[in-house]
Amino acid sequence: MTEIPAKARIVIIGGGISGCSVAYHLARLGWTDIVLLERKQLTSGTTWHAAGLIGQLRASQNMTRLAKYSADLYAKLEAETGLATGFRQCGSITVALTGERREEILRQAALARAFGVEVNELSPAEVLARYPHLNIADVVAGVHLPGDGQADPGNIALALAKGARTRGAKILEQVKVTRITTAGGKVTGVDWEAQGDKGHIACDLVVNCGGMWGRDLAAQNDVTLPLHACEHFYIVTENIPGLSQLPVLRVPDECAYYKEDAGKILLGAFEPKAKPWGMGGIPEDFCFDQLPEDVDHFEPILEKAISRMPILQSAGIHTFFNGPESFTPDDRYYLGEAPNLRGYWVAAGYNSIGIVSSGGAGMALAQWMHDGEAPFDLWEVDIRRAQPFQKNRRYLKERVSETLGLLYADHFPYRQMETSRGVRRSPLHEHLKVRGAVFGEVAGWERANWFATHGQEREYRLSWKRQNWFANQCTEHMALRTGVGLLDMSSFGKIRVEGRDAAAFLQRLCANDVDVPAGRIVYTQMLNAHGGIESDLTVTRLSETAFFLVVPGATLQRDLVWLRKHLADAFVTITDVTAAEAVLPLMGPRARDLLRLVSPDDLSNAAHPFGTAREIEIGLGLARAHRVSYVGELGWELYVSADQAAHVFETLVTAGAEVGLKLCGLHAMDSCRIEKAYRHFGHDITDEDHVLEAGLGFAVKTEKGDFIGRDSVLRKRDSGLSRRMVQFRLRDPEPLLFHNEPILRDGKIVGQLTSGNYGHALGGAIGLGYVPCRPDETAAELLASQYTIDVAGRIFDAEASLAPLYDPQSTRVRA
Known part of the structure; x- marks a missing residue:
């Protein structure tokens, strides 16, 4: 057995494509003291049986950047290492069978244009010309991405491993990590066992690339890594005579994808309700294994596939495959350092897109470890988004039965998870529920998104057009603008x-x-x-x-x-102290009138100006009243101890009948905030967005003395801005904006919206987004251009503004 070192700078746990990619990229950065330990053989967990689809377009610019990096890397690996990766840039086609799916894929095509990914929109006839075996009777549209392709996952991983070894990394098989040792809140090393021997490697850093084993390994150190394995099915046909090379084909309305390879067709599925696997842990001897066939489970997919591609009727099945892959509660993987343990890093949970993700993810994580900061905004996949409760195994089992299928479900805006709900509830949850609240979920919190009227169904009817709650949002929005509305933001x-x-x-x-x-x-x-x-x-x-x-x-x-x-x-x-207090935002021009009915305290501007907080009496209880607003109106956020929350709520609702109080949901709050051009963290502002370019210079006080980022602010002030946050309003009141719609300046794509919603008071859809500019460009010059927004391929004129289109002087919040 190869000698196992007693010390290393870093130990990578897991020899799938993720671990091999991390090792390869760290070695490329000049790290030499790298050890990768694989419990069995390289690729023996999930990598070896992956379908190997390389799709470049993802849901955001940076995730697309990582996928494009993977494709470029895999195209070069063979020349570098001498190992064939099977990478073939055959392109991909996605077809729509419904009008709603057509809207989705055309929005994706617009997104591809904004991200610089080559894309072609196809008519049904053009789809057939590129994929002649397809039944297009009910196909309504298609999108072709020429840069997509397919590859051999196992060979890619082995090529990455060879590239890492060539640069000095040690990659050892048949060595199982049994424990990660720590001291003082920091990693100190790993314990291992191999062929009857045991030992320890002292190290400063570990990376958990353990795939479906990763959750239980992380749990040993109280690190939350929420993932769970699911069964994933595909079949491979016998050889089909005359079958030429074809693009990868996705038919998401039938939950299916097709890959031609060496004259055969691989048909895979992301069925609506998946089969979680390994609830009690992954078997110790699992290595290049597959799970029992379940023909009944796969049969509905196969039936539709035979109708969709008639050549399958006469093709024999060479392989029926069922193998496990890990999935996460939100269908996004995990990267980064564990929040509660220094030196413990993670790259796992790839949700069946591990091959296209791992090249870029390995690069990003290596750069992050090397520089001490992420190379760009990675919040979508940051391990810090995981909530501690999400390590619960029942929660994970139920949730991943849904998230696998969501990969190919319609990606409607405002879609809510249906499984593993109700974990975190505000003290007012039942009070809101009986009054018509329709809940959504964020970070496990149940939050009232909108309120149904009497007799109205309390569920979402999803669409890319106006959904069934659009009128409810409008009513709540205008209550906040013209009267008074009450929200529950206890999830703050x-x-x-x-x-x-x-x-x-x-x-x-x-x-x-x-x-x-x-x-x-x-x-x-x-x-x-x-x-x-x-x-x-x-x-x-x-x-x-x-x-x-x-x-x-x-x-x-x-x-x-x-x-x-x-x-x-x-x-x-x-x-x-999140759970200690409920938060009741009371907002609108009549907010003061309502508070005067329930509190003896002086709430005038003189006694309680904007930007101040003090304790007040409400009914029989007490609240800390914060005079701030995220909707752009007069109002207070009322912080109430959890035990008094129900009383304060009931007091406000009872008195509110006199002034027309309206219970409001988060959808109305968001539409109000975007009218006021208030920024949303994670969409409009990230760690990659400079505070001055985000238009938030008013909240920066360089004269106070030193603070983190001050030097960069001063440099940016001297050099000028290279882009600016702009608010847009579509002149046509019909289209809807969500986010990522391309921004065109004088007919040329210059960026995409970071967020969007409907501005009911402004009479049209509102979006925020960054527009590149010259450092010496004046605001007047920037706004003199003609701006348009691409909505699913249709171009709409937009009004652009640097100041908020609603109440630009902020007189209403100080009323």
């Missing part, structure tokens, strides 16, 4: 930062000046060294030594990591 992340050094600590992290008197609220960002936005939050000073931070519920874990990462030796305590 809430963090107490307190101690002797709390003020100095937050001054170092925040771009705005948070050293303010007690009771003041400061809107701010926490920046990285490049001026990118790591967190978007409000900071309320409670006392000389105590601050209260409010962040989005989805980013809470990320924000906690960022705070704790920079603690050093500061005398500060950081506490997650």
Whole structure:
């Protein structure tokens, strides 16, 4: 057996394509003290049986960037290593069988144009010309991506392993990692066993590339890695005479994909309800194994396939394959360092797109480890988005039975998960439910998205057009604009930062000046060294030594990591208090009228101005009233201890009948915020977006002294902006915007919308997006151009503005 070293800089656990890619890319960066340990043989888990589809277009620009990188890498690996990867750039075709799917794939084609991916929109006849074996009787449209292709997954992994070895990495098979050792909250090494021997490798870093084994391995160190294996089925036909090379074909309306390979057809499926596997753990001896056939489960897919491609009627089945692959609760994989254990990195959970993802993911993770920061915005796949409760195995088993099928389901906007619901609920959940709330879920939180009227069905009717709740959103939106609305935002992340050094600590992290008197609220960002936005939050000073931070519920874990990462030796305590308080935003021009009915406190501008917080009485209880707004109206966010939340809610609702109070959902809040051009973290602002280019310079105070990102802000102010956040309103009131629609300036694509919604007060769809500009370009010059937006291939005129189109002077929030 090859000698196993006693020390290494890094140990990579798992010899599938993910682990081999991480090793290869670290070695390319000059790391030499690399050890990869594989429990059995390289590729023996999931990689060996993957279909090997290489599709470049993903749901966002950076995920597309990673997929394109993978395709480019695989095309070059054979020349570098001498191992054939089987990569063939045969292109791909996706066909639509319904009008809704047609809208989806045409939006994807528009997205491809914005991302610089070559794309052709096809009529049914053009689909048939490129794929002559297809029954196109009910095909309504197609999209062709010439740069897509297919490859041999096992050979790619072996080529990556060879490339890593050539540069000095040690790759050892038949060595199982039994435990990752730690001390002081940091990785110290791994214990291993092999052929009866046992030992330890001391190291500073590990990467869990364990695939479907990764969850249980991570759990040993209390690291949350939410994934679960599912059975994945495909068949391979016997040789079909005369079958020429064909593009990869996807028929998502029939849950099927087709790959021609060496004169045979591989037919695979992402069925609507999947079969989770390995609930009790993956068998110890699993190696190049497959699971029992389940012809009954696959039969509905096969029946439709035979009708779709008649040549299959006479083709024999050479292989019926069933193998496990790991899936995650949101169909996105995990990259990054574990939030609670320094030196513990993850690259796992690829949701059946591991081959096209692993090349780029390995590059990104290696660069991240090398530089100490992500090479670009990777929040979509960041391990910090995982919620601690998601390690629950029953939760995972139920959820992945759905997420596998969602890969080929219609990707409608506002689609809600149906499985594993109800885990996290606000204290007001049942009160909202009986009043017609229709819930969505974010980070496990059940949140009222809209309220059904009496007799209206309480579920989504999904579409790319106006959905069944559009009128409800309009009513709630206008209540917030013209009357008063009440929301439940208990899902906000809430963090107490307190101690002797709390003020100095937050001054170092925040771009705005948070050293303010007690009771003041400061809107701010926490920046990285490049001026990118790591967190978007409000900071309320409670006392000389105590601050209260409010962040989005989805980013809470990320924000906690960022705070704790920079603690050093500061005398500060950081506490997650999210579950302790309910949050009731009371918003609208009549918000003060309602509060006067239930509280004896003075709520005038003089006594309670915008940007301040203080305790008030409501009914028989108490609330901390924060005078802030995410909808752009007069209002307060009422923070109420969980035990008093129901009483305060009932008091407001009862009194609210006198002033026309309307219960409102998150959809209305979002449509209001986009009218006001308020930014949304994760869409409009990320760690890759400079705070000045995001239009948030008003929240940056360089004169206060040093803080993270200050030098970058000063440099950007001197050099000028290279792009600016612009708000758009479609002049045609009919189309809808969601996000990623291409922005055209004078007829040329210059970017894509970062977010979109309907502006019911402004009378049209509203979008936000970045527009490139010259550093010396004036606002007047930027806005003098003609702007249009591409919506599924149709071009619509848009009004553009740098100031909010709704209430640009913000007089309403200070009313």
